[in-house]
Amino acid sequence: MKLRVKFSKHGVLRFIGHLDVMRYFQKAIRRAGIDIAYTTGFSPHQVMSFAAPLGLGLESNGEYMDIEVNSLTSSPDFINALNAQMVDGIRILEARLLPDNAKNAMASVAAARYTVAFRKGYEPVFLTEAVVDDFFGQSEIIVTKQTKKGETTFDMKPFLFACAFDDAQNTLTLIVDASSAGNIKPSLAVKAIYDRNHAEFNDYALLITREETYLNAGTQEVPRLEPLGFIGSDFG
Amino acid sequence: MRTLALSDDILLKVEKPARYIGNEVNSVMKDKDHVDIRFAMCFPDVYEIGMSHLGIQILYDMFNRYEDTWCERVYSPWPDLDSVMRERNIPLFALESQEPIKTFDFLGITIQYEMCYTNILQILDLSKIPFHACDRDWDCPIVIGGGPCAYNPEPIADFFDIFYIGEGETQYRPLLDLYKACKKEGCSRTEFLIRAAQLPGLYVPQFYEVTYREDNTIASFTPTVSGIPGTITKELVTDITDTTYPEKPVVPFIKCTQDRVVLEIQRGCIRGCRFCQAGQLYRPVRERDADSLKEYAIKMLDNTGYEEISLSSLSSSDYSRLEELVNFLIESCNEKKVNISLPSLRIDSFSLDVMEKVQDVKKSSLTFAPEAGSQRLRNVINKGLTEEVILEGATLAFAGGWNRVKLYFMLGLPTETDEDIRGIAELSDKIAMAYYDTVPKEKRNGRVQIVASTSFFVPKPFTPFQWAPQCTKEQFLEKAYTTKRAIMEQLNQKSIKYNWHEADASVMEGILARGDRRLCEPILRAYQKGCIFDAWGEYYRHDVWTETFAECGIDTSFYTTRQRGLDEIFPWDFIDCGVTKAFLKSEWKNALDERVTKNCKEQCNACGAARFGCGICTVPRITNL
Structure with a gap:
């Protein structure tokens, strides 16, 4: 079992x-x-x-x-x-x-949702709901990431499923591809927001929590993200 | 949730941050406001080494059973963290509470090998405790050292308030009670130490004075305070079945050297190998009762979740109920899918049978420790392993499917000749031969693999070889080349791989092992010049040490290559480890005469340990006087 x-x-x-x-x-x-x-x-x-x-x-x-x-x-x-x-x-x-x-x-892993908060003294002043909406509204988001073989440049947009800023909480919520084929590190997405706003990015500023890991309960064409435990059932 | 002593940015930057955060399964948390004594137990090496040490686990468990005491752990910060702590002025902290060591009542340091001496200074330095015991006041914990190197504490005497000579189970409770009483009475630190120095087994170096002769040997060693003993007798547990043993050892998150349950089946050894310090220090051999060991094994496996259990002792084959214990473990471990590891077992039909049941024969190798290449030299060192026994064991094993053999030897043993050294190569060759004779061609899985390793012999206090001159580095290396050449000449040389150790560190170990108080200064200076983690090849800086000894005007050959006189007073002579100097002297003579001494089970050799009235000494045997 x-x-x-x-x-x-x-x-x-x-x-x-x-x-x-x-x-x-x-x-x-x-x-x-x-x-x-x-x-x-x-x-x-x-x-x-x-x-x-x-x-x-x-x-x-x-x-x-x-x-x-x-x-x-x-x-x-x-x-x-x-x-x-x-x-x-x-x-x-x-x-x-x-x-x-x-x-x-x-x-089974298709995606993961992250909350990104900011360490005291490292809060980005430029971040607002509007700035993040503008970022996520782009048709493509070209980023460069370090791999074992060197650097690769690619369009992150298809792998970034949601991206929103909560002005009240001062936190970012991200849903990104977390499958073995297309895994995106949340810090890479945050860095792209900083870069677009010409702000200096420091990895250490981020306090990242993975909130949930998802599987795709829909189809390839029409995905539907559900928590990984979705396909199971309580027992006893 | 606890607050960590190190900030996130440091922990994310250093290698293996899990070394510094505590919180492991079975680590003990107490309310500091509800205990009287805070004890920091330290192993002065990196976490993965320190966590593998059984002695600390036993004492950690013992202290934490005391309601009035909270014992925590501390290990050496690895050089990456060491430099951050210095840079940012972060005091060294204990893993459980994450609070500074300096605020503790006691800092207990186990001293397992000489090459950790500079790490002891690192611990004191990072804790902001003055190096010299005489510079400390009540703002500092009482720094107490124990373990095998405490049997010659003199090279580090200045740095400790107290040394505990012997097994920790007996005198800590009286010491803690004395500490509480002294605090209550408002005693000075000195007054407390004077009273501590009167407890059995406790040595307070600042109350002893050493004078030297013109030839630099010791003239006298005397207490400077009345009422404290001139000789310190080691402490030991007479009935080790009846003593505490950790049922819930701490389980580290990261993989440590000893990643398993460790069951101490006995203390001491009956063998009396003349190079071996442990074999003399821990006499007499005392066994734990097999029935209670069985209970411990089950409880410890249940409480830790470990996948492996190992028996610990100096020579497991000599444990009287080994077969019964091992068969019990095989049965219950099979059920639990637990592996059994059996180090220090003599290779014979019993051990091979056991190994076949508990190990993957294809992956495992056989280990023999003949220590010397010829029978003559094995007689000198009193290693009762003969070529016949080795070849018999190897042949049995080859027939059972093994094809890898590890052999351990020492180079530089007293009276060693080139002939003895060639014996290493010849014995290796004969074992290879035994393989080809035993295993028919069609059943061979490639060549037999024989790995012969040599270490360089370092004479140790309280052994019959404490009088022996140590080889120079050049002699050591010459001996290694002789071994190498001799192996190349063998018929089966392609089946034999030869490894030898680096010689500089062995010379250094020799200086420290038989050193005296005059070495405190160069050790401190070498530390101040940046020497730490000397036991780690990549950090050992021989040039700095050499330069430092020269600056201090110390001729290191006095400690290593010098022929010591039979009547010389040694720096460690004030310690009585049970075995008498007269016995060691007679053993030194037996060694030079190539005469073997029987083991403690065969006959009593009147070594002196019988006065403790326990263990093997209480079993009737013939006495050889």
């Missing part, structure tokens, strides 16, 4: 990298006594996969991992058992049973 587990990651957990979070969960699952399935072979390991790696320094309310279990009682039992093993900064939010034919978490 495949489960999709949603969790949040805050506070000092921002400084724990993706691979270490995986190692952390492998141990937590053992401590919680969850009847997880193991691969066969000489060095069996837990059947577990994560949706989308979260960069160092980012917080999240919408992380997902898939695990396979041999038996289970109920969603609340599972959540409570695992939460009893969590350290400060990481909470299990939901656990949903997946249909047998579900694609794994990583392959």
Whole structure:
């Protein structure tokens, strides 16, 4: 049976990298006594996969991992058992049973929604609702990003699904492509806004929270973003 | 949520920020307003090394069981953070509370190897604690050192208020009670230290005076305060089954050197290898009861979620109920999908059988530590491993599918000749030969892989070799070349790979290991010139050390290559580790006579440890007087 587990990651957990979070969960699952399935072979390991790696320094309310279990009682039992093993900064939010034919978490990821706040003393004075609307209203947004092979320049617009500024909260909300094929880092989009307004960009100014990770419940042509747990169901 | 000592911009800039944030599973948080004593426990090396150390885990657990004490951890900031902390004047902090070390009552430093001495100064410096104990007042924590290097604390004597000689489980409670009483009475720091110096096993260096002869050896070593002992006897736990052991060890987020549950099955060793300091310091051998170990194993696995468990001891094969314990672990670990790692096991049919059950034979390799290449030299060092036993073990293993062998040797052992060194190559060749004789061509999976590694021998205090001259760097390197050439001459040389260690650091280790108080000054100067992380090849600066010794007018050969007289007073002679100097002397003589001494299970050799009245010493055996 495949489960999709949603969790949040805050506070000092921002400084724990993706691979270490995986190692952390492998141990937590053992401590919680969850009847997880193991691969066969000489060095069996837990059947577990994560949706989308979260960069160092980012917080999240919408992380997902898939695990396979041999038996289970109920969603609340599972959540409570695992939460009893969590350290400060990481909470299990939901656990949903997946249909047998579900694609794994990583392959399912289509998009992610981020909230970008600004560190004290680094608030951009130029940012307003109008400035951001103007930015998002462009027909193409040419950006340059660093890759392993060097720099590439491309049009970000097709990968940027929503972009809005909240004047009252002084926060940006972004929905960007987070699939393995077209993943956009939120800071790249924010940098493009700064660049368009000739403002000096500093990565450190941003306090980024991933709010949700989405799959595409619609079609290629008419996408419909739903949280990654959408295809699962509560159990027990 | 806790406030971190380091700001986000620093944590995002340094390598592995998880080293500095605490919050790990099973780390202990307490309300600082509800404890009397704040204890910072330090391993003066990087987090991943320090977190792998069992001793600290035991003491961390013990202290935190005390309701009036909160024990936290601190490790050496890696050079990247070190420079940021200096630049921005950030004081060193403990992982749990993230509060400055200077505000603690105690700073306990475990001293596991000589090459960490400058890191101790880094810890003091970043904590803003004066380097010299005599310059500290009640604004500073009591700095207390322990661990194997505390058995010759003299090269770092100036930097510590107290050294704790021996096993930590016994005297900390009385020390903490004394501290509380002294604080209540409003005692001076000096008064507290005088009273601490009267507790068993505690050494307060500032109350002892050393005088030297013209030849630079020690003339006298005497207490300067009345009522404190001239000899410090090591502390030890007589019944180690009955002592505390961490059921819930801290589980780090990042991968550490020791990434598993560690079960200490016994302390001490019956073997008496003459180069080995641990084998003498931790006598007598004391076993933990197998039934309680089984319970610990299950609890610790359940409480940590580790995927692997390892047995810890100096020589696991000598544990009397090993087979029963290992079979229990195999059974319960199989259920839990947990691996078992079994270091320091003698290769025989039992261990091969176990390894076959718990490890992937194709991936694992066999390890032998003959330490010396010839039987003659193995007799000198009292390493009771014969060529016959090695070849038998290897043949068994080859028949069982293994085809990789690791061999560990030392170069520069007392009385070593080129003939002994060639023995390393010849033994390696014979093992290769055994493979080709045992495994028929069609069953071979390529060539047998033999890796022979040599380290350079460093004589240590409290061993029979404490009188032995150490080799010079040139001699060391010559010996490594001789080994290399001898291996090249072997028939199966293509199956043998040879590794040797760097020689400079071994010479340095030798200076510090048998050093005296006069080394405090060059150690501090070398630190002030930027030496830290000397145990890390990439940071070790031999040129700076050499220059510093010269500036301080110290002839380092006095500590290394000099032939020591049998009646010389050593800097560590004021410590009584149980084993007597007379016994070590007779062992030194036995070594030169190439005479083997039986192990503690075969007969009692009257080493002196029997006076502790515990462990193997209470088992009736023949006594050799």
